[in-house]
Amino acid sequence: HPQLRRDYTFENFVIGENNAFAANAALAIAKNPGTAYNPCLIYGGVGLGKTHLLQSIGNSVYGEFQNLKVVYVTAEEFTNEFIASIQNKETHKFKTKYRNVDVLLIDDIHFFMNKTETQEELFHTFNALYDANKQMVFTCDRPVSELKNISHRLRSRFERGLNVDLQPPSFETRYAILKKKIEQKPIHIPDEVITFIAEHVTTNVRDLEAALTKLIAYAELVHRDITIDIAKSQLKDMFTTTKQTNITxxxxxxxxxxxxxxxxxxxxxxxxxxxxxxxxxxxxxxxxxxxxxxxxxxxxxxxxxxxxxxxxxxxxxxxxxxxxxxxxxxxxxxxxxxxxxxx
Ligand code: ADP
Ligand code: MG
Missing domain, CATH: 1.10.1750.10 (DnaA protein, C-terminal DNA-binding domain)
Known part of the structure; x- marks a missing residue:
């Protein structure tokens, strides 16, 4: 699928207590698009797996139901495409495209804040798809109630169906995610190093991956085995926010x-x-x-x-x-x- 990352699959997604509700909802939707939970909105902070889950739905449906048209788009792309269609006097094309999909996945809908005309268009797209029992899944970096400058009627559409959140992973889940990521790499990382990362990188999964990537790069480029001492010295800057001088x-x-x-x-x-x-x-x-x-x-x-x-x-x-x-x-x-x- 042209818009989807191939590695954003359910197989590669570790389910923990922090994301089980959202992940299982996503799985249910992928099995029965348009019927299970429609629409569905997954919300949570940065790096917690929103895009991964959303694209997993896309990849799964794309593989299982060849007759269904799956569209994944970020809210920003949707907005830009809509604006371009106005400029090119092709809004009919835009409307036709989005009102003829079976599974519409829109990532990061908080981007629609303050985009009045795009919201208006999405509202009509939503109604058309909803009436036709087409599946819609959205992600957002906060609960819908905290979105600002979103029209009342669009907000109520987002709140329809199921809203589920992603929380930061616990130590156990962080550990399991690291294990899973290492499994796919041709490198040995001692258990005490994995534990060390899981203990210290507590923010989100993206940061966990960054820590791992750095250690693996170090091992490859400096030709040394990864030890706990190397992990400590190489990762120390990731645990504290280093002050950048160009921030105003x-x-x-x-x-x-x-x-x-x-x-x-x-x-x-x-x-x-x-x-x-x-x-x-x-x-x-x-x-x-x-x-x-x-x-x-x-x-x-x-x-x-x-x-x-x-x-x-x-x-x-x-x-x-x-x-x-x-x-x-x-x-x-x-x-x-x-x-x-x-x-
Ligand atoms: P978001 O969209 O919420 O900012 P992403 O979906 O981009 O977060 O996730 C950030 C990174 O962490 C991605 O590389 C993703 O594959 C990975 N990731 C997030 N959650 C999990 C998980 N539960 N299991 C495995 N990888 C995960
Ligand atoms: Mg994302």
Whole structure:
């Protein structure tokens, strides 16, 4: 299938307590597309397996039901394609294409926030497919209730059917995933190294893979066996966020504002409504994590706030993160977006 990665299959997906509900829903859908859970929306933080599961459905249906038309598209591609179709006066082509699929898989629907016209088009696509009992599966980086600037009627469509979440994997699942990934590689990695990675790389599966890839590359390029000491020294930078010098508070504010569907000036002004206070605290926390600015300097970037306000915000976020794993995931994602924004 032209749009699907061949290795994103159910066989390669390790099921743990963190993803069993979503994975089994995906399996059920792949067996009975259009009837089981329709539509289905899988949500969760970055690197937790949303794309892998979504494409597994695609690969499975594509292999098992040759007569069914499977389309996988990211929300961004869908949007770009729609805009291009308007510019080329070919919206009829676009409509025909998407209203004649049997299984429509749309990845990262949070991208539709603020895309009013694309939302409108998707709404009609959704209705056409839904009425024809065609399968739709979506992924999203947060629960639908937390999406901003999505039309009420489209939101209610996403909430229809089944919404399931992916959580970060536990130690046991991280260990099982590493084992599975190593199985496919012609290399020996001692058990204590696998345990070490599973203990220390706790964020998500993408980071687990990155740690493994680095060790394997090291073994290949430096021609040495992987030992626990090598693992410790090679992976130490992955456990702490190293401060990049090119990160600005302006960029952090932009990323955070985008994520919460507010403006950058909301973060800088004196407003104290809940919708802006929490994002502002998160932005301050990230500024402290990723830059060398003092709390006084950070305060200046947020509308001349006192450094004690900044310190309070940071403590608040830290204590919330300890009790709320989803906040942890959200912040990890925002940090990644900021870091990527400087490349
Ligand atoms: P997301 O779309 O949620 O950001 P991805 O689906 O891209 O995450 O997953 C990140 C990486 O981790 C991919 O290479 C994927 O194959 C792998 N991965 C995620 N979850 C699992 C799992 N349960 N078993 C095996 N590999 C996984
Ligand atoms: Mg993805």
């Amino acid at each position: 508070i302006d960029l952090i504010q932009k990323v955070v504002a985008d994520y919460f569907g507010i403006t950058q000036s909301d973060l800088r002004n004196k407003k104290r409504t809940r919708t802006v206070v929490f994002p502002r605290q998160i932005a301050m926390y990230i500024a402290r994590e990723l830059t060398e600015y003092s709390t006084t300097e950070i305060g200046e970037y947020f509308g001349g706030r006192d450094h004690t306000t900044v310190m309070y915000a940071i403590q608040k976020i830290e204590s919330k993160m300890r009790t709320d794993p989803t906040l942890d995931t959200i912040i990890a994602q925002l940090i990644r977006e900021v870091q990527e924004g400087t490349k």
